[in-house]
Amino acid sequence: PEQWRGKAKVQNASLSVKETIKQTQMLLNKLGYKVGAPDGKLGPKTRRAIVSFQQKSGLSPTGTINAELVKALKGMNI
Numbered sequence: 001p002e003q004w005r006g007k008a009k010v011q012n013a014s015l016s017v018k019e020t021i022k023q024t025q026m027l028l029n030k031l032g033y034k035v036g037a038p039d040g041k042l043g044p045k046t047r048r049a050i051v052s053f054q055q056k057s058g059l060s061p062t063g064t065i066n067a068e069l070v071k072a073l074k075g076m077n078i
Helices: 017-030 044-056 067-074
Strands: 007-010 013-016
Touching (some): 044 067
8 A cells, every 4th residue: 555655754763664563563462452463564453453442542443554543552651
């Protein structure tokens, strides 16, 4: 998909797409969303966990990783 080309800018650090996904998976796991071992792949478990977190957080349930999702995850004081 177009949104995954190149690098993703996350909290003043340029991360690869794989690293961004991996970081998101680690945060979701810490919050109790079971995505499995962080592998940097945006598979069905990760997408379901993202949608679930987005819904519970009042975000638009897109199932994709964006700046709003990352900010919300990092703001959870994990």
